[in-house]
Amino acid sequence: MALLVNVGFDNWYTDEELAAELKALAPELDIRPTSDAGNLAEVTMLATTVLKDGLPEQLPNLQLVQKLGAGVDSIVAHPSLPPHVRVTRLKPNEPAHEIAEFCLAYVLHGQRNMAQHEASQKRSAWEPLAPKRPTHTTVGVLGLGHIGGMTAKLMRDLRFRVLGWSRSPKEIEGVDCRHGADALPQMLSECDYVCAILPSTPATRQLMNDGMLASMKPGATLINAGRGDLIDETALAAALDKGTPGRAVLDVASQEPLPEDSLLWTHPGVTITPHVSGWHLGDAMKDVVENYRRLEAGKPLLHEVDRQRGY
Structure with a gap:
C-alpha cells in the first residue's frame, strides 16, 4: 500500500512539501509525491485537492481519495473515478477559523465605513462618519456545518444579530436558525x-x-466563501446594478481562476479574492495520516463522504 500526494494546482503546497x-x-x-511515484499499482490512497483528469485510470488499486479540504463536489462527480473508490474530506479547525475571520473582515469593512474613509x-x-452598531446589524450565514457554524458563533459573540440557514433543522445558541427552501427568501430580506x-x-x-x-x-x-457555483454570476452583475444586493465579495467563482474577460473583475460593486479565505490545514x-492507517487496518474512516449526496 502507498499514499500518493497530488495537490492538483499551483500557488499552495507543492506535492513534495x-x-x-x-x-x-x-x-x-x-508516502510519495507524484515526482517520485514509483509503481502506481501500489497506490491505494490518493491525497489531492483537484482530481486531475486521467489520474484515476493510472491507479488500478485505488481505494480512497482524501480531499485536502472540505468541498468534494468535483471529486465525487469525477467521471473516471470508479464507484467503489471511497472519498473522505477534512474538517480542520484552522481554515474554518480563517474563513470565519475572512467573512468578519468584510463585515467590519462595511460596519466601520472603510471604503468611505479611503475615498x-x-x-x-x-x-467623520459614525460606524454602524453590531446590535443594529443582521448577519446571515448560509450553511451551518463545521465552518458555517463557527462563522455564526463568531458573529454572535461580537453582538451581531445572527440568522442561520441550512437544508435541515439546526440549533445554535444565540442564533436564529431557519431551514428549508421556503425560509430562505424571507431570511435574505432581513440581512x-x-x-x-x-x-x-x-x-x-x-x-x-x-x-x-x-x-x-x-x-x-x-x-x-463556499462554492462558486452557488451564484448565477450573470444574474449577480444585473442585481448589483439595481442595488440589490449592494455589494458582493467573492472568494470563489464558478470558473477558477476567474477568466480575464469576466465582467466581475471590473464591476464597481464586486470585490474579488483568489480563493484564499481558508488556507492552512493545521492539525488536519x-x-x-490517520485515514491511511485506518484504510490499511480496515477501520471506519474519518469524515467519509456519501458520494450520492455529495457531502
Missing part, C-alpha cells in the same frame, strides 16, 4: 450581510439566482 509534512508525522508509512483620504477630506458557506450540491448550484438575489435587502453585502494533516 505536503508529502514531506505527512512523512514527518508518520515516517513508517509509504475621503483621496480627496484630502476630513469627514445586512449574507455569508455563504454552502457546499456544491444539486440543491445549491445556482441557488442564488435572479429571484433569490432580488429577495435580498437593498444595499446588503453578499460574501461567498494528522487526519490524512
Whole structure:
C-alpha cells in the first residue's frame, strides 16, 4: 500500500512539501509525491485537492481519495473515478477559523465605513462618519456545518444579530436558525450581510439566482466563501446594478481562476479574492495520516463522504 500526494494546482503546497509534512508525522508509512511515484499499482490512497483528469485510470488499486479540504463536489462527480473508490474530506479547525475571520473582515469593512474613509483620504477630506452598531446589524450565514457554524458563533459573540440557514433543522445558541427552501427568501430580506458557506450540491448550484438575489435587502453585502457555483454570476452583475444586493465579495467563482474577460473583475460593486479565505490545514494533516492507517487496518474512516449526496 502507498499514499500518493497530488495537490492538483499551483500557488499552495507543492506535492513534495505536503508529502514531506505527512512523512514527518508518520515516517513508517509509504508516502510519495507524484515526482517520485514509483509503481502506481501500489497506490491505494490518493491525497489531492483537484482530481486531475486521467489520474484515476493510472491507479488500478485505488481505494480512497482524501480531499485536502472540505468541498468534494468535483471529486465525487469525477467521471473516471470508479464507484467503489471511497472519498473522505477534512474538517480542520484552522481554515474554518480563517474563513470565519475572512467573512468578519468584510463585515467590519462595511460596519466601520472603510471604503468611505479611503475615498475621503483621496480627496484630502476630513469627514467623520459614525460606524454602524453590531446590535443594529443582521448577519446571515448560509450553511451551518463545521465552518458555517463557527462563522455564526463568531458573529454572535461580537453582538451581531445572527440568522442561520441550512437544508435541515439546526440549533445554535444565540442564533436564529431557519431551514428549508421556503425560509430562505424571507431570511435574505432581513440581512445586512449574507455569508455563504454552502457546499456544491444539486440543491445549491445556482441557488442564488435572479429571484433569490432580488429577495435580498437593498444595499446588503453578499460574501461567498463556499462554492462558486452557488451564484448565477450573470444574474449577480444585473442585481448589483439595481442595488440589490449592494455589494458582493467573492472568494470563489464558478470558473477558477476567474477568466480575464469576466465582467466581475471590473464591476464597481464586486470585490474579488483568489480563493484564499481558508488556507492552512493545521492539525488536519494528522487526519490524512490517520485515514491511511485506518484504510490499511480496515477501520471506519474519518469524515467519509456519501458520494450520492455529495457531502
